[in-house]
Amino acid sequence: MMIPALEFDSHSAPSFATRLCAIAGAICLVAGAVLSPASVWPYLLLLSYALVGLGVGALSFIALQYIVGSGWAAAFRRVPEAMIAVLPLGFVGLWVVFLAHPSLYPWQGAAHDAAPGLAWFKQAWLSWPFFLVRAAVYMALWAAFGYAMLRHSRKQDETGDVSHTKSNIHLSAGFLAVFGITSFLASVDWIMSLEPHWYSTMFGWYNFAGQFESALAVIILLVVWLERRGPLRGVINEAHLHDLGKLLFAFSTFWMYLWFSQYLLIWYSNIPEETVYFTARLRGWWMPFSMASLLLNWVVPFVVLMTIPVKRNASALTKVAVAVLVGRWFDLYLMIFPSQSPDGPVFGIWEAGMTIGAIAAVILVVRSALGAANIIPKGDPYIRESLHHH
């Protein structure tokens, strides 16, 4: 069988409106930082952390496919590969938050009181220079693994050499081991330390579940978009969508499992310094936010994707993917904002503009990354298997 030699046409692509939205988002960020810093800085943290989550989620997806030796996803591997390109965007956003507004973290600058016994460790861990060094190390590790795997994958298009796949299997194993630790620590550093007196040993895994679930949703959206628009037409079939739908179904349930595991233990043991986290999130206007998060991240995917025909239906699958992404926003908002504005959500014009800008920036970055390589990894040894997936 001939492998279609398709190229993604990047010239006709990014519309003027998308660029305008990205620029408007940047203006909203600057204006908001001056006019309403109390909500715009944590919101920048939210968006940047969401983008980093998409990038590392996509990278974990690729690593997972390599390490289990699966072939079905090879045909659209360029999609998660392109999503790695949003990592630098998220990194820049995080560094802007860290350097321009460090007082977001209440433990920063002042000696903080911690639980006796472990106080010395907490003092050492939550010291500003150490925090910044750790952030740089996490980001450098993820970027290095992502770059190396991307390079091997693209080089394989020219050479068709199986050794690139073998190198990527080793890199994937290394990445998953490194990521298992660093993703946990990064979520603790960047998000959990917003409330330094509260802690949960579930927090890191819970964050990973959300990252992977949202990355899957974006992969589904991009794959369906490319299939409809042309470059992946005749390459993606219902069986690919079925498998992506299964993964989304499974990982949304995994997310719920971790959410409930965290909730149940805190609810049951009823220790005030732990329950404070959930009482803040189940009060007033935060209550509907919590319900929306559970509904969109789990109930909707679980109920809708239960049967086989829905998982094979592109338009149903994209609707669920959009619901999951909105749920991801609620999830992150609930992690970050109750510590910033305990009385209720504050969402204004700047935040709305920044959200649109971030979406536009992701579209621009992913588009240019898709255009930078063949849309199909034609040198991959699994490509025929993937094109015949049924």
Add this chain to the structure above:
Amino acid sequence: MNNRYVVSLFEDEHDLLAAVRTARERKLKIVDVHSPYAVHGLDAALGVRPSWMSWACAVFAVLGVSSMLFFQYWVGAVDWPVNVGGKPWNSLPAYIPITFEALVFGGGIGMVLTFFVACRLYPGRPAHVPDPRVTDDRFAMVLEEADAGFDLDDVRRLFSGLGAVEVREHVSEEAP
């Protein structure tokens, strides 16, 4: 009453798939296909409809969930209320893990029992296989001589040409 069946044995799964497709095109009645492992695409070639077993699983799972929820409510809030850490007697979050296990247990056990009933299986039932080697390296397609126009020689020629290593008639009350 005895029925007449025709058993065709194949050595290759692709020959089997081709034979199944041909048999369906000729409107021959396929009783069953035996294979040592799951052959990819066989369900589609046979035109097997999606199994109703998943609905049985759902019914048993709901049964497990509702009975376990009721049991915990009855024990914890009606028959023997115990104050655990100041929680209300009827505390739903505390019931969830056990209810989940009852869901898995009810669905799993219920589905196995449904499968046994649907296949009329029970311990000690003699095995019906058309050839012992279908558990090893052979594939068998079993046809029923359903109408008077069934021509055994014609069928034998047809499937031998499609790669059958053996085509034989089998007369018995139950399909082999």
